Amino acid sequence: MSRVSLSRRRLLAGAAGAVGIAVLQRVALAQIEVPPDPTKVPGRPLSALGQRSPFERPRRLVSGVNQGSSLTPLQDLCGIVTPSDLHYERHHAGVPAIDPHRYKLLIHGLVERPTVFDLAALRRFPAVSRLYFLECSGNGAAAYRDPRPDLTPQSIDGLTSTSEWTGVPLATLFREVGVKPGAKWLLAEGEDAAVMSRSIPVEKAWDDALIAYGQNGEPLRPEQGYPARLLAPGWEGSANVKWIRRIELADRPFMTREETAKYTDPLPNGTARMFSFVMDAKSIITSPAYPAALPERGWWEVSGLAWSGRGRITRVDVSTDAGKTWAAAELQEPVLPKCHTRFRLPWKWDGREAILMSRAVDETGYVQPTLAELRRVRGPGAPYHFNNIRAWRVRGDGTVHWGLEG
Amino acid sequence: MRRAAVIGVAVAAVATVYASAKQGAPRSGPPARFGLGRAATADEIKAWDIDVMPDGAGLPPGSGTPAGGAKIYARKCATCHGPSGTEGPFDRLVGRDQALVRTIGNYWPYSTTVYDYIHRAMPLGAPGSLTPDEVYGLVAYLLWRNEIIAETAVIDARTLPRVVMPARDRFVVDDRRGGPEIR
Numbered sequence: 035m036s037r038v039s040l041s042r043r044r045l046l047a048g049a050a051g052a053v054g055i056a057v058l059q060r061v062a063l064a065q066i067e068v069p070p071d072p073t074k075v076p077g078r079p080l081s082a083l084g085q086r087s088p089f090e091r092p093r094r095l096v097s098g099v100n101q102g103s104s105l106t107p108l109q110d111l112c113g114i115v116t117p118s119d120l121h122y123e124r125h126h127a128g129v130p131a132i133d134p135h136r137y138k139l140l141i142h143g144l145v146e147r148p149t150v151f152d153l154a155a156l157r158r159f160p161a162v163s164r165l166y167f168l169e170c171s172g173n174g175a176a177a178y179r180d181p182r183p184d185l186t187p188q189s190i191d192g193l194t195s196t197s198e199w200t201g202v203p204l205a206t207l208f209r210e211v212g213v214k215p216g217a218k219w220l221l222a223e224g225e226d227a228a229v230m231s232r233s234i235p236v237e238k239a240w241d242d243a244l245i246a247y248g249q250n251g252e253p254l255r256p257e258q259g260y261p262a263r264l265l266a267p268g269w270e271g272s273a274n275v276k277w278i279r280r281i282e283l284a285d286r287p288f289m290t291r292e293e294t295a296k297y298t299d300p301l302p303n304g305t306a307r308m309f310s311f312v313m314d315a316k317s318i319i320t321s322p323a324y325p326a327a328l329p330e331r332g333w334w335e336v337s338g339l340a341w342s343g344r345g346r347i348t349r350v351d352v353s354t355d356a357g358k359t360w361a362a363a364e365l366q367e368p369v370l371p372k373c374h375t376r377f378r379l380p381w382k383w384d385g386r387e388a389i390l391m392s393r394a395v396d397e398t399g400y401v402q403p404t405l406a407e408l409r410r411v412r413g414p415g416a417p418y419h420f421n422n423i424r425a426w427r428v429r430g431d432g433t434v435h436w437g438l439e440g
Numbered sequence: 441m442r443r444a445a446v447i448g449v450a451v452a453a454v455a456t457v458y459a460s461a462k463q464g465a466p467r468s469g470p471p472a473r474f475g476l477g478r479a480a481t482a483d484e485i486k487a488w489d490i491d492v493m494p495d496g497a498g499l500p501p502g503s504g505t506p507a508g509g510a511k512i513y514a515r516k517c518a519t520c521h522g523p524s525g526t527e528g529p530f531d532r533l534v535g536r537d538q539a540l541v542r543t544i545g546n547y548w549p550y551s552t553t554v555y556d557y558i559h560r561a562m563p564l565g566a567p568g569s570l571t572p573d574e575v576y577g578l579v580a581y582l583l584w585r586n587e588i589i590a591e592t593a594v595i596d597a598r599t600l601p602r603v604v605m606p607a608r609d610r611f612v613v614d615d616r617r618g619g620p621e622i623r
Contacts, residue, residue: 300547398618
């Protein structure tokens, strides 16, 4: 075995004119032992638990301690599924430790039969598995309010992830407990230290909401609500209450702090929009994007993610000239409702400055707005729902930076 | 004869299997109820049913005043929200100016929500530790500091729902509907 030469790698990285991130990756690489020819030595033994190649070190970007968030490294992903250990986090009082054997979900209020389900009972119901995105409604705030050239796909839009979720339709549980006709809202309440709570219209339960206990083929990660959570497909992350322990049915909304003082949208006319659940269509190019650079001209793939809380993405247009002209990107199958959709467009870079943009359209005919359009209707101080068109500037030297300015 | 008897038994067996398959759940679709879970007890519901609604439903017995709440605030809240509720470092709680970022005085539409939230989630390091009297006191103090109630007011399950918040009529239900219009 030989160690990769650190100095030589650094030299190569420098010669390629790569950015600081690349140098860091070379340093990490220097710690890994690799044979000169892997076909000439037996490989390592089998293992009970797999792990990533040591050459791959994706990380969530953490901000805050237990009240903040951690962002998915969108620029490191391919396809549409987010590895569970990279799924974004947004917690209001940390990640609770819950014993699955003691877990219970209480459903009461305007129901015929107030009922407690343990985890085993939830798992006995007919289950469904569906791919859905989740997104914090604060996603995109940095780019909307404080755009800087060194923003990355992760720091801009990393508060969204896609998983295959497995669980029991909430409608099944509603039939089981006999929800009364007068019930119009449900309170979803978590078992975390914030006892996080949101009011949800019962129509969402009858439509497509799940009590999910599975994520990407295994039980939920603690950070995503282990052992069970509410999944309200297409709706802002905070409505998808994690660690759910109680559902109360009522004839009116509960007006919790999160749906009044927090996850509401003050508008320029002085009113404030409440129960703004649906995440409108959005897209972002994840490659090329800062901090990656284009080392040479020629063919590159412009690739990114698009999604809509209202259904399927029907089109993503890509511009390389700051929105003067657009070309339809290829949508990678499967294109699923309320799920990340991967788009791709081959692009021949001629070495000149270019502004890359993507524009998503969903099945309702909604077109992702420009920053100017969104600011006009929401005002400059809007706290949530930032789905404006994102832009990347490619310079003549191949570096890529966020935004139209600079 | 013997052979015919064997065939007869086989036919009967097949008929039995077919009949049971026809009666089985997979042929008739899922039932309306699966009979899973168990009845919740009144004590279980009472232990977890902590929400307080705008009409006061869910408020417990007890009471508090701004003066009493001020002492609790200084001891348990001021570290995070500032000595007068305006300094932070965490959420600013006090202020009527519309230019401020979403205080209780300029943005919270329902007084009952203040009780509900303090009781369920505060203080950050010891959530759920406050007694009803302490929570009523803190609510009274914060409403008084926001110039919504008088310094002499007593806040309890009867008076709190009657407090009309300055931001009460500010909220409108989401009017985004998809389609071509940007709202």
